[in-house]
Amino acid sequence: QELLPLLEAVVQASKPLLVIAEDIEGEALATLVVNKLRGGLKVAAVKAPGFGDRRKAMLEDIAILTGGTMVSADLGIKLENVTINMLGRAKKVMIDKENTTIVGGAGKKADIQARITQIKAQIEETTSDYDREKLQERLAKLAGGVAVIRVGGATEIEVKERKDRVDDAMHATRAAVEEGVLPGGGVALLRAIKALEKLKVHNDDQRTGIEIVKKAISWPARQIVINAGEDGSIVVGKILEKDTYAFGYDAQTGEYGNLVSKGIIDPTKVVRTALQDAASIAGLLITTEAMVAEMPKKQGPAMPGGPGGGMGGMGGMDF
Secondary structure (H helix, E strand, C coil), X not given: CCCHHHHHHHHHHCCCEXXXXXXXXXXXXXXXXXXXXXXXXXXXXXXXXXXXXXXXXXXXXXXXXXXXXXXXXXXXXXXXXXXXXXXXXXXXXXXXXXXXXXEEECCCHHHHHHHHHHHHHHHHHCCCHHHHHHHHHHHHHHHCCCCCCCCCCCCHHHHHHHHHHHHHHHHHHHHHHHHCEEECCCHXXXXXXXXXXXXXXXXXXXXXXXXXXXXXXXXHHHHHHHHCCCCHHHHHHHHHHCCCCXXXXXXXXXXXXXXXXXXXXXXXXXXXXXXXXXXXXXXXXXXXXXCCCCCCCCXXXXXXXXXXXXXXXXXXXXX
C-alpha cells in the first residue's frame, strides 16, 4: 500500500521503474509482479549490492549517480512520502541474473565529483587492504566504469593458468597507471648504472658497494638473455654501448630495438619497489652477525629392489 501512490505516478509518467532494495518480499513483491503481468508498468526489482554499512554507502553512490534520493528510515524518509521527483534517472539500465549496469545516470557532475573526492579521502585514511579494495571498486564505478574479464578454457588447469596471467596483467596495469612505465627486459635497471657511476665516493667501502649494486642490477637483463639461450654478457654489453634509453634486446625474436615501441615495458612502481626491497634485505643481511636456518635433510641411499618386484627404487622415504 505504501508503494501504490508512487507506482501510479510512474505509470502516468510512462517510464519504466527500477527498484533497488535490501530485500523485496510479501505484498510489495506481489504488487510489482501483478503490475508487470498486467502490462501497466515496466518494473524490475533487484537486491542492493554489498552488506551492512557498505551497502548503505553503495546505495548513496547510486542515488548521487542517478540524481535521486536514497530512501531510508535512518535518514527519516519513509516510503509513503516518496514522490516521483525524488527518483533517480538514467538513460539505460541493463540487468541480468548476476549484474545490474546503470548507463548515463542523471546525477549532477558537481555532486558526483564531490562523492569521488570523499571516497578518495577515505582510501587515503584506511589501513585495511580489504576496505581499500572495496573503496576503489566504488570509486571506479563512480569515476569511469568497471570491466569484467571472463576467463575460459578447456580444462580447470588451463582456466587457472589463464586467470593467473590476467590477474598479473591487471595488477601490472594498475601499477603502470599509478607511476608510469619503463623499458622492460631489465633495460631500465641497466640505464640506472650511469647514475651510480656519477656518485662521488669517499672511501673504498663505498666504491665496493657501488660495484656490487651495479653488478646486481645488471642481472635481470643478463638472466633474461641467458634464459633465451644467448650470451648474457655480450648482449648486456651491446645494450650499454647505445645511449638510446629504450634500446634493448627482445628475447623472443632475438632482435635489438626500441623496447617501448615493441610493447616490452615494466611498470615503474614494480621496478622501483623491487629495487628498494632488494636493497632493504641486503642492508639487513650486511648488519646481521648470525642467521638461523634449517639444516638440509640428508637423503638416504636408495632401497634395493626386493624379490618379486617389491617396493624397490623408493629410497629416501620414511615409513
